[in-house]
Amino acid sequence: MTSQLLGPAEVRSLAERLGIRPTKRLGQNFVHDPNTVRRIVRAAGVGSDDVVVEVGPGLGSLTLALLPAVAHVHAVEIDPVLAAQLPATAAERAPELTGRLSVVAADALHVTAAKLVPPPTALVANLPYNVGVPVVLHLLAELPGLRRGLVMVQAEVAQRLAAGPGSRAYGAPSVKLAWYASAKRAGAVPRAVFWPVPNVDSELLAFIRREPPTGERETVFALVDAAFASRRKSLRAGLAGWFGSPSAAEEALRAAGIDPSARAETLGVAEFARLAEGRAGAGRSGGRRDPRPSAEGTGDSR
Template sequence: MLGPAEVRRLAEELGIRPTKKLGQNFVHDPNTVRKIVTAAHLTEDDIVLEVGPGLGSLTLALLPAAKQVVAVEIDPPLANRLPQTAREMDPENAEKLHVILKDAMKVTKQDLPVQPTAIVANLPYNVAVPVVLHLMKELPTLQKGLVMVQLEVADRMAAKPGSKIYGVPSVKLAWYAEAKKAGPVGRNVFWPAPNVDSGLVWFQRHESPLSTVDQDRLFKIVDAAFAQRRKTLRAALKGHVEDVDQLLQKAGIDPQQRGEQLSVIDFIRIAEV
């Protein structure tokens, strides 16, 4: 495990100064990474995808718990150093690690040496939701995930219809998986400490797809419905679909409702019509 001293030593060795642009806040608390791995419900057969491993704090906790770990890192110095850190800190499990130098938003299944069954990651706050949605779409083998994100983002990802914070991230993640919050994470476990609190989100992919409806069409309707939250569906979807009232009537949806009142199944019914 990497404690505060080891994290700062590695950062100094690499000349790393954490940047806001890459969303770099390195975890230096061993208890926190143990908590994350426990909450991920991994089995010895799981192949874990970690996005943004950084200096390797979480990676070292994942290696003994999984069959293999695929770490996707965008920063070359960090990606190049990670295998050495694994060999130094956990030589017994170091061979389980695969490091991919790439932007997670551009990763496809062809980029990976093995196909992951779970994602466990401390995600940069500014791209957390897009990364999760991209990977769930591109990697159908991903069956579950546990991600650490900004607390406000965690709330939105796990929100249910009718909530004030229910919105686009809630619906789009619900298309792929059932999500729920898995606990808070304080600021003092990071270096440097962020200006916001963090939270854990657990999600499990649906056993079978909710619908065969075109995903792009569905997501466009969701985006339109939440573009101006105070508007009714009739007003929000006008200009995006033809014959709004007739369409919503066929879907069995009240045109006076707002997007925040609809479940992903409701949005699917609209898209199918």
């Protein structure tokens, strides 16, 4: 079974018929190149047993490429006009595959596992420019069956998410994704395959889920945020507020086997988890607890 993919003329014609003008607010840049969507499906490594969640399907270019390759696609679309049109596009261009498609008209940042049945095993998406990082982190937190993914994001965001300790691009998003998965950059995507043409470069980012470190995720993420908020300072100075004083921070860092003069960008996720666990132990012993909530996402966008 196959589907008829959308080319540049079909994308523009469909958008015109629907009265759709891509908006920066929703981060909309539609892929109109069939070779690109085929490439994404191949690179994602999905197969006939996979259930895919696709965020921001737009006019359906990638959706139509996914349907013949997988068992089911959950297309999560925030734009009500696009969400309403997608089943009709699938029925017209892949009539034998419409039973594999579910459209969820919702903000991906509010999607829960209960809304996606059968449960997704993979994330494959051309993510909206403005919410790439928080969407990936939210779905990995919310969907335990999500084993791998391939997403198209701003090149700068792909660099951040795949960065390792010590690199210039390494930051809080890098650590948070590393909590869930190993990630790597999977190739550049030309600007010309989008409509409208974006003013930024795009890249593919691949990830595979792994077991997280020991510890409480919210506490670790809050510690990561605190550490990178003062990334130019030593950890002893930057985490003084978190631990109650510079001397308390130094004591905790040494107990975790971390040099107090080191900076946040030198620590891997396992070291952050070890440091957070030490502070949690202090809290159980009556030590000071930080009341601030942890942020799952970040302000980084593409």
